[in-house]
Amino acid sequence: MAKKRHHTAFQKANADLEAEGRRQCGILYGSTALALSRHWNKGRVAILRLFDTTGEVWKTCASTNLHSMIEMCETETGITITNESGKDWRDLPYLNGTLDTVPMTNAQWVYMRQKQKQWIAPQVMGCILVALHRKYGFGYDRCSRIYSQIQEIAASYGDDPQKIREACLKETGINVTEVYTQKRSAS
DSSP, X not given: OOOOOOOOHHHHHHHXXXXXXXXXXXXXXXXXXXXXHHHHOOOHHHHHHHHHHHHHHHXXXXXXXXXXXXXXXXXXXXXXXXXXXXXXXXGOTTTXXXXXXXXXXXXXXXXXXXXXXXXXXXXXXXXXXXXXXXXXXXXXXXXXXXXXXXXXXXXXXXXXXXHHHHHHHHHHSOOHHHHXXXXXXXX
């Protein structure tokens, strides 16, 4: 019988963070595709090209630890995305790279990763809004409108990434899981 591998609290916190990232991408990318199709008359290729733009936005954000997606969204669109905690991104070292930080203990890293989970959805949404701004010139009003549409669609499927993926595949021909897990072409 194979030995069960022991995972540290830090490894578990990182795995949980990654799993939440995949879940939120499924919910928000799928709901975005449905909103663009239903309310903005965008077809499969246009939606996939927007998702290509989100990839570019992620790369820009990941190129430095000085700026977060939340900050980029606020700077580019004027929209401040929050989460239900009521905290401001400016007060959190993992969202505001300009804060002075001291080396953290393993326990502090685990705690930070657990708190970061609350900011996954706002970061994914921020990326989508920045992409809409860059690709289609969406400003504050249109970003606010599609943000509401995305939330309504996600809620209508119970925030279930699998149900949203299935609806998206049926309505748009896009398998959103492929969007955030592997390269694909817009053709």
